[in-house]
Amino acid sequence: MDSASLVLQFVTLLVVVDPVGTLPVFYHATARLAPEHHRAFAVRGVIVATCVLLFFLVAGQVLLEALGLRFGSFKIAGGIVLFVFAMTMIFGHSKADDEIDEAEHDPLAGAVFPLAMPSIASPGAMLAVVVLTNNQSSSLVDQAITAGLLLLVMAITLGFLLLAARLKTVLGSTGANVISRVMGIILATIAVDAVINGLEAVGMIALPGAVEAATIAAYPT
Numbered sequence: 001m002d003s004a005s006l007v008l009q010f011v012t013l014l015v016v017v018d019p020v021g022t023l024p025v026f027y028h029a030t031a032r033l034a035p036e037h038h039r040a041f042a043v044r045g046v047i048v049a050t051c052v053l054l055f056f057l058v059a060g061q062v063l064l065e066a067l068g069l070r071f072g073s074f075k076i077a078g079g080i081v082l083f084v085f086a087m088t089m090i091f092g093h094s095k096a097d098d099e100i101d102e103a104e105h106d107p108l109a110g111a112v113f114p115l116a117m118p119s120i121a122s123p124g125a126m127l128a129v130v131v132l133t134n135n136q137s138s139s140l141v142d143q144a145i146t147a148g149l150l151l152l153v154m155a156i157t158l159g160f161l162l163l164a165a166r167l168k169t170v171l172g173s174t175g176a177n178v179i180s181r182v183m184g185i186i187l188a189t190i191a192v193d194a195v196i197n198g199l200e201a202v203g204m205i206a207l208p209g210a211v212e213a214a215t216i217a218a219y220p221t
Contacts, residue, residue: 016124021183048117085187
């Protein structure tokens with residue numbers, strides 16, 4: 001895996017997990033808890049979310065193949081879903097707005113729902129880890145690197161949550177929501193690229209680079 005792919009995967013995972021956008025959910029979910037429990041609350045939520053995303057990273061494509069679905073088709077669908085997810089980040093209710101409502105029902109269970117799911121391990125994040133670990137084009141080493149990047153992003157998320165009290169004075173809910181919308185724009189760009197790559201994978205389009213490579217292969221010098 002080259003450095004460009006490494007950076008792209010890291011940015012993709014960072015955007016779909018959205019550690020900053022998770023802060024308002026954490027603030028509300030822990031509002032009724034004693035401060036000494038906040039650390040355990042954050043750790044539990046991140047551990048559950050990490051387990052969920054690692055499961056999709058390892059078994060997601062296997063489930064697709066068991067259903068007889070082409071990975072290119074899934075990449076197109078995943079890109080479309082990620083794009084819609086990005087649009088809700090930019091134009092719709094913020095990530096926190098909908099999930100904070102869920103946290104009000106049972107604050108003690110909030111570490112699992114909605115903090116771990118769907119705030120950290122969002123549908124977009126689940127799709128992203130499957131798309132980034134294509135068994136046909138990614139070696140076991142590449143997939144292990146992706147898993148490592150995922151763990152790094154989750155560690156960053158945990159760091160944000162453990163520093164939530166300090167960050168609240170700096171960002172506040174409004175600042176976190178603004179950053180979440182900016183990240184939505186980045187995610188939309190990544191989603192469009194995923195759709196284009198998926199269309200190429202199923203043979204519906206041929207990108208200039210792919211055409212050039214095919215020509216060189218057919219007519220070597």
